[in-house]
Amino acid sequence: MIRSFRPLKNLLHVSQVRSFHKTLYLSNNQNYSPGLVGVIASESSICTVGTGEGLNYRGYNVMDFAEHSSFEEIAFLLIHGHLPNKKELDLYVSKMASHRELQKPLKTILEQLPNTSNPMDILRTVASTMGCFEPECDNASLHKSKNNQWESADKLIASFGPALLYWHHFHQNGIRITTTTLPQDTIAQNFLKLLKQTQEPDEDMVHAVDKTLILYAEHDLAASTFAARVTTSTSSDLFSAVTTAIGTLRGPLHGGANEAAYKLISQFSDPDQAEEGVMKMIKDKEIIMGFGHRVYKKGDPRSAIVKKMAKALSEKINTQESKDLFKIAERIEKVMYREKKLLTNLDFYASVVYHLCNIPTSFFTPIFVIARTSGWAAHVIEQREDNVLMRPLSNYVGPDPSSTEFRPLLQRQ
Numbered sequence: 001m002i003r004s005f006r007p008l009k010n011l012l013h014v015s016q017v018r019s020f021h022k023t024l025y026l027s028n029n030q031n032y033s034p035g036l037v038g039v040i041a042s043e044s045s046i047c048t049v050g051t052g053e054g055l056n057y058r059g060y061n062v063m064d065f066a067e068h069s070s071f072e073e074i075a076f077l078l079i080h081g082h083l084p085n086k087k088e089l090d091l092y093v094s095k096m097a098s099h100r101e102l103q104k105p106l107k108t109i110l111e112q113l114p115n116t117s118n119p120m121d122i123l124r125t126v127a128s129t130m131g132c133f134e135p136e137c138d139n140a141s142l143h144k145s146k147n148n149q150w151e152s153a154d155k156l157i158a159s160f161g162p163a164l165l166y167w168h169h170f171h172q173n174g175i176r177i178t179t180t181t182l183p184q185d186t187i188a189q190n191f192l193k194l195l196k197q198t199q200e201p202d203e204d205m206v207h208a209v210d211k212t213l214i215l216y217a218e219h220d221l222a223a224s225t226f227a228a229r230v231t232t233s234t235s236s237d238l239f240s241a242v243t244t245a246i247g248t249l250r251g252p253l254h255g256g257a258n259e260a261a262y263k264l265i266s267q268f269s270d271p272d273q274a275e276e277g278v279m280k281m282i283k284d285k286e287i288i289m290g291f292g293h294r295v296y297k298k299g300d301p302r303s304a305i306v307k308k309m310a311k312a313l314s315e316k317i318n319t320q321e322s323k324d325l326f327k328i329a330e331r332i333e334k335v336m337y338r339e340k341k342l343l344t345n346l347d348f349y350a351s352v353v354y355h356l357c358n359i360p361t362s363f364f365t366p367i368f369v370i371a372r373t374s375g376w377a378a379h380v381i382e383q384r385e386d387n388v389l390m391r392p393l394s395n396y397v398g399p400d401p402s403s404t405e406f407r408p409l410l411q412r413q
């Protein structure tokens with residue numbers, strides 16, 4: 001039978017098309033893995049997630065970082081390739097501080113963006129805008145000259161918090177804030193100082209934000225990092241790669257899960273109500289945010305650290321609300337394990353930590369961006385060292401081309 005072209009709605013139901021063509025095409029593509037599950041897409045010396053053994057950045061155990069380091073040490077390690085000594089770290093911290101002064105055109109753009117924007121869209125726009133005003137290098141020499149990649153990565157990480165909070169205070173409070181703070185301030189200190197407009201943010205909160213930045217910094221070929229590497233593989237620039245990555249991180253199956261997890265937890269007023277609500281969601285086959293992971297099937301090694309911080313903060317704050325929030329989260333964790341054998345990922349208790357630090361929910365994923373830009377940049381740099389264009393195939397399941405006849409517009413019914 002000769003089949004003629006028809007508008008989409010008149011095509012065969014997709015399942016019919018699939019079964020018709022599976023036999024024709026699938027046999028040639030035995031390696032097809034939906035969602036690229038289990039597919040090795042690159043070699044990397046940055047992070048050990050793919051080995052399934054704990055979590056190490058450039059060989060170092062993340063547990064040691066969480067205990068002893070600041071985020072700046074980790075960003076330096078990921079972007080510049082080695083752990084800094086004291087002198088290098090001090091210089092790096094003050095260099096990052098010097099990048100917090102936002103350029104005037106960027107401020108003007110931030111003032112023009114709607115106050116209703118999603119903060120992730122603000123950061124995506126910031127990355128893209130910085131690529132216009134301070135490009136890595138001119139387009140013609142992009143694939144040859146990579147001299148600015150480290151500097152551009154540092155600038156992005158240093159600017160995201162100040163830019164987001166400039167936009168926030170301009171629209172929410174009608175003020176143009178000064179985005180620089182002390183030259184020795186870390187990113188966590190600067191973020192909380194700007195957010196709360198205080199010179200003395202709570203030390204435990206600064207510590208908690210700093211630790212989550214370390215835990216969020218890098219995670220091998222997570223969807224956003226893979227997206228950044230695909231963009232890089234076309235010899236594109238770092239700003240484009242980070243813009244791509246932010247768009248990918250925004251979704252609730254990836255970075256957006258920390259905001260979604262908090263929305264889940266906070267809809268319940270006590271643990272029993274949470275148990276009842278989650279049981280219903282499980283029965284209705286809903287996805288419970290902050291649980292499960294593509295790689296970690298026996299638990300996310302970062303979860304215990306972030307849970308401990310959430311507990312400590314809830315006890316320190318010691319209000320009914322803070323204690324209830326932690327208890328509700330713990331009950332959801334218990335129910336999910338009992339009913340589904342699913343464990344929390346980093347996002348679940350990170351959301352509790354951020355809420356207890358009085359951070360607005362819509363800033364949770366942007367904080368993830370600040371941290372993960374260090375990992376994205378490390379992957380961009382690595383991809384460039386031995387680049388191959390990333391261009392997979394799809395397993396074609398559409399209409400049979402040999403029996404699909406084209407008819408010019410006026411001959412179609």
Ligand SMILES: CC(=O)SCCNC(=O)CCNC(=O)[C@H](O)C(C)(C)COP(=O)(O)OP(=O)(O)OC[C@H]1O[C@@H](n2cnc3c(N)ncnc32)[C@H](O)[C@@H]1OP(=O)(O)O
Pocket residue numbers: 035252253254255257286287288289290291292293294295340342345346347
């Ligand atoms: C920092 C990060 O980005 S970590 C990830 C953050 N994302 C989330 O927390 C969103 C919630 N979690 C999920 O949606 C998933 O667990 C993902 C996207 C993270 C991983 O997805 P996958 O690797 O494709 O998981 P997979 O489909 O193999 O899951 C196995 C089974 O568990 C179920 N499952 C997995 N996670 C969840 C969940 N959070 N809630 C309910 N069921 C779940 C799946 O529906 C599937 O069930 P089925 O076999 O009956 O179809």
Ligand SMILES: O=C([O-])CC(=O)C(=O)O
Pocket residue numbers: 216218219221222223254293294295345346
């Ligand atoms: O690795 C992933 O798929 C998700 C991720 O970014 C993380 O867990 O930090």
